[in-house]
Amino acid sequence: KASFKYVNYEGPQRDLVFVDTITGKVAARHPQIMYGRSLITQDCNQKTRRCRSVSTSSDTISSGDQAIDDAHNYAIATYDYYLNNHGRDSIDNAGMTLKSRVHYSRNYNNAFWDGSQMTYGDGDGVTFAPLSQDADVVAHELTHGVTERSSGLIYQNESGALNEAWSDIFGAMVDRQEGAAGSDIWLIGEDIYTPGAPGDALRNMADPASMGDYDYYPDRYTGSSDNGGVHWNSGIANLAFQLLVDGGQHPRNKTPEVTVTGIGFDDAAAIFYAANINCLTPSSNFASARYCTALQAKALFDGGQLSSDHQTSIHLAWDAVGVP
Numbered sequence: 496k497a498s499f500k501y502v503n504y505e506g507p508q509r510d511l512v513f514v515d516t517i518t519g520k521v522a523a524r525h526p527q528i529m530y531g532r533s534l535i536t537q538d539c540n541q542k543t544r545r546c547r548s549v550s551t552s553s554d555t556i557s558s559g560d561q562a563i564d565d566a567h568n569y570a571i572a573t574y575d576y577y578l579n580n581h582g583r584d585s586i587d588n589a590g591m592t593l594k595s596r597v598h599y600s601r602n603y604n605n606a607f608w609d610g611s612q613m614t615y616g617d618g619d620g621v622t623f624a625p626l627s628q629d630a631d632v633v634a635h636e637l638t639h640g641v642t643e644r645s646s647g648l649i650y651q652n653e654s655g656a657l658n659e660a661w662s663d664i665f666g667a668m669v670d671r672q673e674g675a676a677g678s679d680i681w682l683i684g685e686d687i688y689t690p691g692a693p694g695d696a697l698r699n700m701a702d703p704a705s706m707g708d709y710d711y712y713p714d715r716y717t718g719s720s721d722n723g724g725v726h727w728n729s730g731i732a733n734l735a736f737q738l739l740v741d742g743g744q745h746p747r748n749k750t751p752e753v754t755v756t757g758i759g760f761d762d763a764a765a766i767f768y769a770a771n772i773n774c775l776t777p778s779s780n781f782a783s784a785r786y787c788t789a790l791q792a793k794a795l796f797d798g799g800q801l802s803s804d805h806q807t808s809i810h811l812a813w814d815a816v817g818v819p
């Protein structure tokens with residue numbers, strides 16, 4: 496029997512939504528609160544300054560330039576994902592304009608969130624194709640904005656790895672919404688990484704070590720490169736999420752005694768989203784991530800009961816990747 500509850504999400508405009516307490520999904524939104532997507536997409540024309548606006552449409556576009564169209568349209572897809580699944584109205588939960596810039600610099604092999612906008616390079620055509628051309632990359636960048644305005648996870652060391660993982664996690668969720676299926680859901684950047692070599696990706700959430708990232712907390716990187724390995728240790732939390740969704744065991748038998756019972760995409764995403772807006776803080780570490788995700792599982796799905804299947808699955812998923 497589905498029951499609904501009035502949930503106040505944080506943010507300047509208190510988002511009153513009805514959340515189905517069985518599925519954790521937004522069932523209805525407060526009628527008085529109007530929602531409208533607002534976007535600005537700019538073409539930097541291979542420069543780094545004075546990019547010019549090419550679209551302010553609140554709907555999908557087809558300009559003929561795939562980098563422009565994908566940046567704009569995948570930002571819309573990500574806005575829709577957050578509104579329909581988590582009741583969040585844009586990056587700030589108050590209808591903030593989604594600003595994107597493409598064709599940034601020359602042969603720029605990266606993309607980034609700078610605190611107010613998403614920026615995408617064209618890649619050099621060997622290592623990367625234009626980076627806006629993968630839904631999980633666009634959702635990854637936009638989610639940095641969400642995290643900045645919720646937990647504020649500091650972008651270094653363990654909190655930075657969690658920041659990175661949350662961006663990969665919601666990147667995967669948007670990729671799935673856009674049609675990715677099976678193991679492709681867990682690949683990050685598969686559409687833009689080494690365009691000449693199919694089948695590889697920037698990261699693999701289901702087997703991080705296959706792309707050179709970490710998958711077991713005791714083995715984590717503790718050096719100073721990559722802001723303390725934020726793109727490498729993120730694999731530990733990425734794998735925990737994938738095991739929570741699908742169930743199973745560590746792909747490289749780091750914890751053969753642990754078998755997770757999966758709880759599915761929707762419940763896992765609801766728990767991880769709630770952890771970011773209700774529990775995690777700027778200096779949260781991996782142990783805090785275990786605590787916060789278990790707490791949100793209890794609040795969202797177990798009616799506040801102490802022991803329950805979702806909480807058990809959460810603890811086993813973190814056990815599987817060796818997080819204390």
Ligand SMILES: O=C(O)[C@H](CCc1ccccc1)CC1(C(=O)N[C@@H](Cc2c[nH]c3ccccc23)C(=O)O)CCCC1
Nearest residue numbers: 604605606607608626632635636639659684697721726
């Ligand atoms: O958002 C992020 O975390 C990454 C932004 C990194 C960045 C930060 C500050 C200034 C410039 C760039 C961008 C992405 C990323 O994961 N970059 C990794 C991998 C990578 C991409 N291009 C590279 C070129 C050289 C080395 C590593 C990379 C990184 O910057 O580490 C996310 C999805 C795809 C690109």
Ligand SMILES: [Zn+2]
Nearest residue numbers: 635639659662
């Ligand atoms: Zn990132």
